[in-house]
Amino acid sequence: MKDSNEITGIDILGAKESRQNGWDRRDFLKCVGAWAGTGLVLAMAGGVLTSCKIEDAVPGVLSFVQISDTHIGFNKDPNPKVTETLQKLVDKINALPQRPPFILHTGDLSHLSKPEEFDTLEQILKGIKTDQIFYVPGEHDTFSDQGAEFLKRFGKGTQGKGWQSFDHNGTHYIGLNNVVAANSPQPGAFKNGGAEGLGSLGTDQLDWLQKDVANLSASTPVVVFTHVPLWAVYPQWGWGTEDSEQALSFLKRFGSVTVLNGHIHQVMQKVEGNITFHTARSTAYPQPTPGSAPSPGPVKDLPPDRLPSSIGVTQVRYIETEKSLAIVDSALA
């Protein structure tokens, strides 16, 4: 990970003409134009536009929407009403000009794995106009029972402890569970996972992944979705996955790999070769930027008027002419 070619928001405007994420300068201009006019704030990271009003038209076919860290059951500052904000985001998804064929939920559905929290989440997400919702667990969904209840409710069609893959319109999607090994209170499990609170995939899942992609052509676009980042965002806070290098080594030969995750409740992006790493906002509450607070708890002193811009969902669009993906993070407001 050391030799990554992280690029900043400014690079793409000047030196970089990267199309790794499907955005060329013209697309970007269009969006800037739309935004400057409406006075919205533009945030750039990793070389793509990473914040947009959900209603804004973005070029390309809407491939899917990513929802993350719904934390149903959380009831404190800065958002005592997480079900209401989630419902508002669901309404916005339903108002999109293109109906998303499916939704990816990248974990922490619940706050405390309580059955009533899972019930509420299911109830709200049932309202999304889409064909299917794919889930991977977060540590909040698995910490009490190694994910048994989560798998029973949301793991249909998955393998092992909840990993899965499927194809849609020529793109290969892979859902990985990188929280269960880290949650094992067994000391033996620490050798191979989660000793310092990092995410962990484990050998069973890595073996499966290697086989899963073995027969794919290198030109197949690959989308990986998981909870904890697959790059070392901030290991001191457990924001990384200890055996992610192995997983990524199986994906290096592909021309376009997009890794989507949640867990850190903020937008962050890195481009490394043909792999784009992207973390999504929570629909519930933001967490501090790495190292900016003594611990990664909720940003509870957030002024109420700043909450809507701190939570949201992510739209991913397939640019047919570019054969690549555009990732657009959409805040609630």
Add this chain to the structure above:
Amino acid sequence: MIVIKKDLRILASLAVVLVGMAILLAGCSGQKELAGHSKTHDMDMPSPPPQANVDATNKAEVQIVIDNFVFTPSDVTVAPGTKVTWINKDDAPHTATSVDKKFNSGGLDTDDKFSFVFNDKGEYPYICTLHPQMKASIKVK
């Protein structure tokens, strides 16, 4: 081509302004770290040192506070029959879970408590299963 370059420069300046606005509006210094530039020196913030190796063998009850992702005191020695109570004073939920499956608080939300009476001598390491980097232990002797 020159025209395009000029456009790019204007665009770049526009972006600088917009990013600047974003930082101003966000009112926090972390915006520049969006691309993942972690800074370890930012961790030099004052945080209470965990009290290690506290001898509480003369007490019938012991309280362990969970705050800022730390158990305090982190290592306590108690006499057999001592009731240990964990209280979560953090904004995030935690657990106190024995690595040997001797006790398990389950999820403790803010201000939730969990108690366990330690009757048998021995050493009981435990973690938070939500944040396994949080490690501590109870010694009974």
